[in-house]
Amino acid sequence: MNGPVAATAPLTATRVVDALQEARRRTFALVASVSEDDLERVHSPLMSPLVWDLAHIAAYEDLWLVHRFGELPLLREDLAEMYDAFETPRAVRGDLPLLNPAQARAYLDEVRERALEVIDERGIGDGVLHEMVLRHEHQHDETMLQTLMLARLDGYELAGRRTMSPSPNPTYTGLELIAIPAGECTIGADGHGFAYDNERPRHRTDVRGYLIGRTAITNASYLTFVEGGGYQRREWWSDEGWAWKEEYDISRPGGWTADLTAEWRLGGVEPLHPDRPVIHVSWFEADAFARAHGARLPTEVEWEKAATWDEVTDPARPRARRYPWGNRKPAPGQHANLDQRGCGTAPVGAYPDGASPYGCLGMIGDTWEWTSSKFDGYLGFAAHPYREYSEVFFGGDYRVLRGGSWATRTRVATSTFRNWDYPQRRQIFAGFRIARSA
Numbered sequence: 001m002n003g004p005v006a007a008t009a010p011l012t013a014t015r016v017v018d019a020l021q022e023a024r025r026r027t028f029a030l031v032a033s034v035s036e037d038d039l040e041r042v043h044s045p046l047m048s049p050l051v052w053d054l055a056h057i058a059a060y061e062d063l064w065l066v067h068r069f070g071e072l073p074l075l076r077e078d079l080a081e082m083y084d085a086f087e088t089p090r091a092v093r094g095d096l097p098l099l100n101p102a103q104a105r106a107y108l109d110e111v112r113e114r115a116l117e118v119i120d121e122r123g124i125g126d127g128v129l130h131e132m133v134l135r136h137e138h139q140h141d142e143t144m145l146q147t148l149m150l151a152r153l154d155g156y157e158l159a160g161r162r163t164m165s166p167s168p169n170p171t172y173t174g175l176e177l178i179a180i181p182a183g184e185c186t187i188g189a190d191g192h193g194f195a196y197d198n199e200r201p202r203h204r205t206d207v208r209g210y211l212i213g214r215t216a217i218t219n220a221s222y223l224t225f226v227e228g229g230g231y232q233r234r235e236w237w238s239d240e241g242w243a244w245k246e247e248y249d250i251s252r253p254g255g256w257t258a259d260l261t262a263e264w265r266l267g268g269v270e271p272l273h274p275d276r277p278v279i280h281v282s283w284f285e286a287d288a289f290a291r292a293h294g295a296r297l298p299t300e301v302e303w304e305k306a307a308t309w310d311e312v313t314d315p316a317r318p319r320a321r322r323y324p325w326g327n328r329k330p331a332p333g334q335h336a337n338l339d340q341r342g343c344g345t346a347p348v349g350a351y352p353d354g355a356s357p358y359g360c361l362g363m364i365g366d367t368w369e370w371t372s373s374k375f376d377g378y379l380g381f382a383a384h385p386y387r388e389y390s391e392v393f394f395g396g397d398y399r400v401l402r403g404g405s406w407a408t409r410t411r412v413a414t415s416t417f418r419n420w421d422y423p424q425r426r427q428i429f430a431g432f433r434i435a436r437s438a
């Protein structure tokens with residue numbers, strides 16, 4: 001199970017083309033049941049209209065696979081600026097003369113046709129740009145699901161929705177802690193396969209002993225916090241967190257109904273399931289919950305060590321696993337709640353086969369997990385292939401999230417992937433687990 005099976009098979013042009021086409025089918029499936037109106041509407045000031053995401057996926061592919069890799073002129077130079085994430089920030093995207101949904105779909109098709117012609121003619125080179133474009137589309141699919149969640153479209157249906165049937169399990173609350181011994185570990189992506197610049201270089205680091213949650217914090221535990229005055233007890237909140245909570249009158253997680261009995265899921269409201277992880281909480285809320293329990297959020301090094309470090313299989317040669325359960329890619333329905341089709345979180349502990357060597361559960365999938373760490377480059381960081389991917393975000397107020405969510409495509413969800421956002425944000429499918437120094 002934990003043998004030296006490569007997580008990423010060698011890239012060939014055929015595999016790349018198959019993966020690109022599969023990604024596109026998913027993108028179209030996500031919006032298939034959404035009306036033209038809802039594709040064009042700004043559902044939240046934080047998010048782009050869905051139709052912007054669609055055309056942006058095309059523009060990114062035009063730039064990297066047609067223009068930069070294929071050395072051809074951009075197919076639609078006239079659209080490049082409007083669909084460049086940096087030139088055109090989210091706040092203004094609703095006011096632009098965007099392509100309509102039919103035009104955006106046609107743009108996607110035309111760029112794809114040309115990108116495939118380029119692959120036909122010159123192959124995929126080292127495959128890095130193709131993998132980057134593929135993952136970009138996967139990641140925008142998760143962004144579009146965030147938009148769809150905020151849009152609260154009653155009756156939204158994802159084609160191929162899968163009913164989750166997780167194995168029966170002991171009930172966890174998120175408050176059960178596992179002791180992680182002090183000692184060295186390695187952090188970051190190894191040299192094999194694709195990784196983003198901010199995951200590199202892999203490096204050794206020393207960690208003090210600590211305790212970390214076996215699972216993410218559940219709705220039941222969070223409800224106890226809310227009902228116990230969690231949003232009124234000033235001493236549990238940081239100054240910034242309290243100011244944010246007061247200004248926006250925050251009194252419960254982003255998806256919960258006012259009576260605290262139900263939560264929004266994709267497609268409608270469902271009774272609050274006590275064993276599911278709490279989701280759509282900001283870093284501030286996660287931090288306050290942890291303080292209320294005499295705990296804190298884990299650093300991202302603590303998170304990654306708990307997820308990947310294996311001193312059990314061969315104590316003489318401890319090493320990082322690629323995934324908590326080993327080096328094999330996640331198997332659908334076995335290791336983790338990933339890949340969107342579950343349309344929401346599963347009860348914590350629902351995937352015992354996904355346990356890390358220390359016994360932590362659910363570290364990949366279900367919810368992104370806030371860490372206490374601010375986003376920065378590892379020592380020896382080198383921007384690749386462009387500074388705007390991550391370097392321009394270093395040193396700001398961003399906090400790192402780890403692990404991926406139910407809405408993350410399997411290919412993108414790894415133990416070293418680093419996501420980041422502002423501490424007040426709740427549109428991400430984010431929950432958290434707590435930690436404590438030993």
Ligand SMILES: [Fe+2]
Nearest residue numbers: 056085136140
């Ligand atoms: Fe993008």
